[in-house]
Amino acid sequence: MQLTPERDARPPLRVHRVEAPEVPFYRPDIGQEEIDEVVATLRAGWLTTGPRARRFEECFRAAVGARHAVALNSCTGALHLAVEALGLDAGAVVVVPTMTFAATAEVVRYRGAYPLLTDCDERTLHLDVADAERRLERWPGATDLAGNVVPERVAGVIPVHVAGSMMDLDGVSRLAERHRAWVVEDAAHAFPAAWRRTERNGWRRCGEGGSRVACFSFYANKTITTGEGGMAVTDDGELAERIRRLSLHGLTLGAADRYSQSGRPDYEITAPGYKYNLTDIAASLGIHQVARAESMRVRRQRIAERYLAAWHDLDELELPPVDPNRIHAWHLFPVRLHLERLDADRDQILVDLKERGVGCSVHWKPLHLHAYYRERYGWRPEDFPVATRVWRRLVSVPLFSAMSDAEVEHVAETVREVCRRHAR
Numbered sequence: 001m002q003l004t005p006e007r008d009a010r011p012p013l014r015v016h017r018v019e020a021p022e023v024p025f026y027r028p029d030i031g032q033e034e035i036d037e038v039v040a041t042l043r044a045g046w047l048t049t050g051p052r053a054r055r056f057e058e059c060f061r062a063a064v065g066a067r068h069a070v071a072l073n074s075c076t077g078a079l080h081l082a083v084e085a086l087g088l089d090a091g092a093v094v095v096v097p098t099m100t101f102a103a104t105a106e107v108v109r110y111r112g113a114y115p116l117l118t119d120c121d122e123r124t125l126h127l128d129v130a131d132a133e134r135r136l137e138r139w140p141g142a143t144d145l146a147g148n149v150v151p152e153r154v155a156g157v158i159p160v161h162v163a164g165s166m167m168d169l170d171g172v173s174r175l176a177e178r179h180r181a182w183v184v185e186d187a188a189h190a191f192p193a194a195w196r197r198t199e200r201n202g203w204r205r206c207g208e209g210g211s212r213v214a215c216f217s218f219y220a221n222k223t224i225t226t227g228e229g230g231m232a233v234t235d236d237g238e239l240a241e242r243i244r245r246l247s248l249h250g251l252t253l254g255a256a257d258r259y260s261q262s263g264r265p266d267y268e269i270t271a272p273g274y275k276y277n278l279t280d281i282a283a284s285l286g287i288h289q290v291a292r293a294e295s296m297r298v299r300r301q302r303i304a305e306r307y308l309a310a311w312h313d314l315d316e317l318e319l320p321p322v323d324p325n326r327i328h329a330w331h332l333f334p335v336r337l338h339l340e341r342l343d344a345d346r347d348q349i350l351v352d353l354k355e356r357g358v359g360c361s362v363h364w365k366p367l368h369l370h371a372y373y374r375e376r377y378g379w380r381p382e383d384f385p386v387a388t389r390v391w392r393r394l395v396s397v398p399l400f401s402a403m404s405d406a407e408v409e410h411v412a413e414t415v416r417e418v419c420r421r422h423a424r
């Protein structure tokens, strides 16, 4: 698949005005091909993991430029199996950003290991590598604020490509190398996406050899969807095999191997595995979503460009950064409110936007502010000053390829109107 850099010239978005529509936060972009493929799967009669799941893996593997891909029923499952296949156990620390979704850190807990939360970079919201270094100097071997002894051994780092813009993988790799740790990318938002070091370097796609494993999500609101679904990609064949086995109870043979005409009935249980395999029904969607992924990304990029142009002069908003060295998946469009210039807080702005037909969300309330991480590890808001400060300002507005031009204009106008209404 060809990714198209940001600055390619493309026709502008068409603009026409209609009566205020209701714009949901997200609506999936499902074409006739996906519908036909699901129907064909239902008619073929093989519903669970089988030939379509294999085809989906092959298309996805080729699209990101990885050697191996294992289709799973969520990105959470992919992250879990990646850290388990890499040998993560209790008694190790894993660096995890606090600015992320529950899944990134909970998979570390599934293994009984210690998720060492790290603050985020103010501009990008990515894991702050310098802050991670400071925490790694201080915490391993020390006692945390809830009285837990933080393990000495550092096993890994799980960076998150927030909103679909990849983080600098060189910085993460250096951090990991210094601690002889692995890197597993949480790429839930980042298909298709790419980065390059400088304009003189070539593009590297997300999933193309940046880390031991990269994990993608095909949840209903992601850039491509299978309803629920995920993919673990890696260049390491043995690791891929371990992940595949663990995804199906640790069995040596999957159902397709056992029940097909040429299949063998016996299998061996080699590990206490899980049930994370992707069905052929879901894979039927995925095969066609991968084929349309770049055209859907380009549509999201056009919409993002429209928002950037529409709001560039709004003093009440800070717009997301755009980097010439990134091909942005544009999964999310998170704006930040300048609260000192508004007479309302973020939650009131969300209410006003929703009342005017603009579905919004927040990505994210950082992990350290949630009950589990507060109580289990004793983290306080002031331990993560950037994430604590920034999340109160965050609003994610609708950005999805199935948006009509009228919906885009409705969001553009409504955000401006709500900001101006609350301007001090």
Ligand SMILES: Cc1ncc(COP(=O)(O)O)c(C=O)c1O
Pocket (backbone or CB within 6 Å): 073, 074, 075, 076, 077, 100, 101, 103, 104, 160, 186, 188, 189, 216, 217, 218, 219, 229, 230
């Ligand atoms: C950053 C991040 N990681 C992981 C996940 C989990 O993805 P899934 O729902 O496919 O398990 C999400 C889901 O929204 C996410 O945003």
